Structure formats: C-alpha cells, structure tokens
Amino acid sequence: MSEFLVTIRPRYGEVDRMGVVYHAHYLSYFEIGRTEFMRSLGTPYAELETRGFRLAVVEAAVRYRRPALYDQELEVAVTLAQVGRATVTFRYELWDAEGAVLSSGHTRLGCMDEDNRPCALPRDVYSRLKAGMKPGTSSSETS
Amino acid sequence: MSEFLVTIRPRYGEVDRMGVVYHAHYLSYFEIGRTEFMRSLGTPYAELETRGFRLAVVEAAVRYRRPALYDQELEVAVTLAQVGRATVTFRYELWDAEGAVLSSGHTRLGCMDEDNRPCALPRDVYSRLKAGMKPGTSSSETS
C-alpha cells in the first residue's frame, strides 16, 4: 500500500499577516490526513476512543519549505513509517496542485488507556495499521 | 462592584492576512476576561468543573467596531449583566490603550451537570456571581 491523499484548503483564519498559513496549523492538516487514512484502513480514530484507547502525540516535527496560501487546493500525503506494539509513526507531505512539496514532517503517537497510561494497541488495530504501511518500509515490533 | 479588567496581547497566529485579529478569536478573548473575573470572585471556573458543573455557552454575539492588531496591549472589560438560577450573562468590551472600544459583545451561559443536562448553579457560586454584578444592573432570578 502507498501514500494516502486528502485534499484540504487553508481557511482564512489559518493564514497570518504574512499572508501564509501560520506554522502551528500544519500539525492540524497532518492530523486531518492521519484521521482520514485511519478511517480508510477500517480503524476510525473516534472508534478507537470509544473502545477506551487514545493515540497521544509524543513527538512532532515539521520542515517548512514553501508557504501554503489561503484557499489554495492542497494535498496532504500520509504514510505509515513505523507501527510498533504501542507506538505509531506517520510521515506527511503537503503538496500544492503542481505536486511541489510545501512542507513535510512526522508525528509519533503512543497508545494510552483511559487512565492515560501507555498500553499496547488493540490487536486488530495493530494489524490494520501494519497492513497500511508502504511496501518496503521497515517496521518495528518493539518500539 | 464594577467592570473587571484583564490585559491581553493578540498573538501572531490570531491575526489574519488583513493584518487584524480574526473575528472568531474575540470569543476567546472574552473568555479570558470571564475566566479571570470568575477567579477574582472566588469561583475559579476549573473548580466548578471539578465539582461536576459546567457553564456551556448558549448564545454569543460580537459587534466589531475597529480592528485589534498584533501585539497591541488591550484590555478586556467584563461585567455580569444577568445572574439567574441556571444561566449567567456576561458583557464584554475590548479596549485599546486609549480606551477606545474596538469590539463589544455578550455570552449567555447555561449551567449543566456532568450528563450535560441543564441544572441550577451551586448556591455559593450563584451568590458570588450575584455579588459580582454591577450596582444598578437588574438581575433575573428566573431565567
């Protein structure tokens, strides 16, 4: 399986007075990509929470290359970089209509139970995320 | 008792590409004013939630007169316009350093229990909010 794509358009309030998307909002765009990717794999994130699990962001990084603009049609490209028993790493790129990479980044998420204690991913979720990894991407069973 | 004042400075990400604060953020500024006002009355909002009560916004209105700018030192002026058994109305003005009114508005909040059902305000909170009303402001016992 390969890159998952979601189309977004920056909102007016997300653009700062430089006329470009404010840097913190890229993390929200990445999350939209991750959320739709998980839905497409048959494991909607909201359902995971209903079952008593949470994926908390433990690490995030963004590299800003070119500015994203108001109302521009963009693609969030998401891949699963690592799926472990208790953590998952997603990689993201934000593309403009010509396919130029505006920004890239990753987030590492840790599975938590309802008391916010680290725990293993539910078996079925683990399997589906594994299946959603890019062919050739190495995976860690023991992160 | 009279107007309660809180100083704020618009953040970079709150200013849109017109160079002025994006209209939705005024509701956050109003909330900062309300939160600090409640704290000053001896009823911190966070404590209210710990006790199993919530104040949900049921109505909000804002009138935008002049733009608020990035990093400008502003005052949120808050008054309690109405305190009922189950609802509370706050009024707000946003002032610049010269005292010019940049915007004004109000929010009406309804008390809810942990199951999100309307309920009466706890007695002590009701009394303290009542005491926080401007002299001369009429209050509704039966909203």
Next chain:
Amino acid sequence: MSEFLVTIRPRYGEVDRMGVVYHAHYLSYFEIGRTEFMRSLGTPYAELETRGFRLAVVEAAVRYRRPALYDQELEVAVTLAQVGRATVTFRYELWDAEGAVLSSGHTRLGCMDEDNRPCALPRDVYSRLKAGMKPGTSSSETS
C-alpha cells in the same frame, strides 16, 4: 435560489474537554459555508481580495442549541439574508445527519477597500450575491 450546503467534520483540536466543539469554532464553520457559497456564485472570496476588496465581519451572533461532536458529519446550511450596496448578511445553520439544527447564527460583513475604508461592493459581485438570495427574502439596497 435556496440554501447552500457544505459538509464538514469537526477536527480533534476543535473539541474541548466537555467533548463538544468549542464555541468559537462555529464562526469558522460558518465561514467555510460562506466561502463555498460565494465560490458557487462565481465570486470566490480570494478573488475579491485580489481585486482590492475585503469583506470584514462587522457583526456575528451564534445560538448554540445542541453540541456538535468530534468527527461527526455535519452540514453548514447558508443563505444570503441581505445584500446591500456595501454590506451583506449571511445566515447559517449547522445540521447533524438527521437534519437536527445544532446551532444557528448570522454574520454581517462590510465591504472595505485596501485602506480598510468602507466602500461599495463591486457591481458584478453585488449582482451575483443578489442572484444568490433566497426567493422571497427581502433585500436592502441602502444598508
């Protein structure tokens, strides 16, 4: 012409610790509705700004009836309530999948030139917005 509909899903970061959408974000949802409505009428808002005009929010009001939830599929229903020479009023309702109204509100916007001075809407924009009004809705030529 009648109601214009746009589908949205509340994002994770838009939901507060009551588990419901934070009240300020409804104004962003309304704006998404307004933006897509304007695009559908042949007057994309971004284009208006490129031509040197801005629509600044001068008044906003929201009535919160039932909470909107994380990841819920919702519709923003937008209508043009008033189109004047220099101001425009949009009305909004937020519906859940069963058509229940979660919230409603309006925003009044004033046309401004590049120096943030009130001015008349460009003729063609005025005509298209007029055409986008609901049949039977009265319009004001002189607001």
Next chain:
Amino acid sequence: MSEFLVTIRPRYGEVDRMGVVYHAHYLSYFEIGRTEFMRSLGTPYAELETRGFRLAVVEAAVRYRRPALYDQELEVAVTLAQVGRATVTFRYELWDAEGAVLSSGHTRLGCMDEDNRPCALPRDVYSRLKAGMKPGTSSSETS
C-alpha cells in the same frame, strides 16, 4: 544571559477532549515565549516587521513528555540556541509549577525581506540576539 521565563495559562479552547492541551498549541506557547524574549532584548518582533523584515519558521519540533492541563500556571523557558547572519534557533521548555518539564522543542527561523526572500538580519538585531544567548552556547556565524 540565561533562560527567559514567561508565565502562561492554557485556555479552555486549547484543551482537547482528552482533557489536555492539543499538541499544535505548544507551538503558540513557544511563540509567546520567543516574542517576550525578543521584547526583553530590545528587539520587539512587531518592530522588526515594521522595518520590513520577517522571521519565518523554517523548522519546528516538539517532544511531548507530560500533558499540560486547562488553567494550569505554566512557565515557558526560552533560550537562544543559535544566532547566525540569516537564521536564529530558539529552544523551549514548558514547566509546571513544580518545575517538571512537560514538553520541550525548538524552532529555527529564517530572516526574510518584504518579498519573502531570505536576507541577513539587521545588524542591530543580530547583535542584540547574540547578546541574548546563554553563556557557553556556541553560535554559528554562517548558518
């Protein structure tokens, strides 16, 4: 010179339904720290923009250790990690009242002119930022 500290309190709308601050908002908290630090060094960021310069975030990273909570009194601790001719790197830690580190991170910013082209920092700003570095921190003249 050493760590610069700014007190903040997470706002209601910044806390998600896990009851903790949403991960994207830490970048705003870091920015508040950076903004006040720059003001204290005699180079308010707003003034820099007035003079025709911008500091655009080119890289950001956050490590989330423990959750920040609603209304908690926190400190943003900021240090200047690198000051080059055209780029600046700030490091941040978010502390709770007991001094526990809730999160840490950095942002690298690039100086841009009004046409969004990379350029050197104004001489006086460069000197003041240099002076604001921690003793013993190595600096790069040629980043």
